[in-house]
Amino acid sequence: MMKVWISRSLSFLLLLTDCVWSLKCWHCIADDCDKDPGGNYKAEERSCEVGQHCQKIFFEMYSTTDNRKYKSTVRGCAWDCLNKNDFINCTRDMFSSRGCIEKSCCTDKDLCNAAVSLTENVNTRISFIVIFSVLFNLLINR
Numbered sequence: 001m002m003k004v005w006i007s008r009s010l011s012f013l014l015l016l017t018d019c020v021w022s023l024k025c026w027h028c029i030a031d032d033c034d035k036d037p038g039g040n041y042k043a044e045e046r047s048c049e050v051g052q053h054c055q056k057i058f059f060e061m062y063s064t065t066d067n068r069k070y071k072s073t074v075r076g077c078a079w080d081c082l083n084k085n086d087f088i089n090c091t092r093d094m095f096s097s098r099g100c101i102e103k104s105c106c107t108d109k110d111l112c113n114a115a116v117s118l119t120e121n122v123n124t125r126i127s128f129i130v131i132f133s134v135l136f137n138l139l140i141n142r
Contacts, residue, residue, distance in 0.1 A: 022047050024110040025054035026075040034058070034073035037114050045111065048077035053105045054113035055081045061099025070099070075113050081105035 028043035037043035048054070055078040060071045086100035094100055106112035 022050050023052065023054060023077070023107060023112075024048070025052075025077050026056075026111055026113050027077070028073075028075040031072075033075055034071070037075060037111075043075065046077060052077040052079055053081035053107050054078075054111070055106075056104045056113040058102045059099055060087075060095075062096045064096050078105070 024045050024047050026037040026043050027046040028037055028040065030040075030042040032040060033043065055076060057074045058072070059074075060069065062069050081103070083105050084101060084103040086094065087102055090100035104113070
């Protein structure tokens with residue numbers, strides 16, 4: 001009984017690590033934020049407030065007024081960030097009126113909003129927690 005409690009407590013503490021310390025994220029609001037932020041002088045490291053997420057937003061639309069395609073990438077800290085991908089169901093009407101957005105959120109490590117795809121960071125964290133729990137249970141049950 002005590003071993004199970006210890007294992008669950010440690011797993012819970014691992015989940016809380018993102019909520020206790022503030023996260024550093026790339027902050028970039030400029031015309032070339034789609035490039036690697038590590039080599040972009042317009043991008044800077046910023047400490048977020050405790051509980052915030054790193055986010056990367058890619059926006060694209062076609063303007064029928066001037067027959068141009070507009071693209072933008074923004075990086076920064078955010079509250080209550082949820083992954084979103086309008087491009088999966090982006091209709092022609094959406095693309096030419098309000099545009100389509102792909103928003104990626106992460107909290108697993110500092111500067112995690114530099115990645116092309118942020119969903120792999122979430123999978124890595126979940127895998128780590130599962131592996132840690134299994135190994136810890138094996139050690140306790142010896």
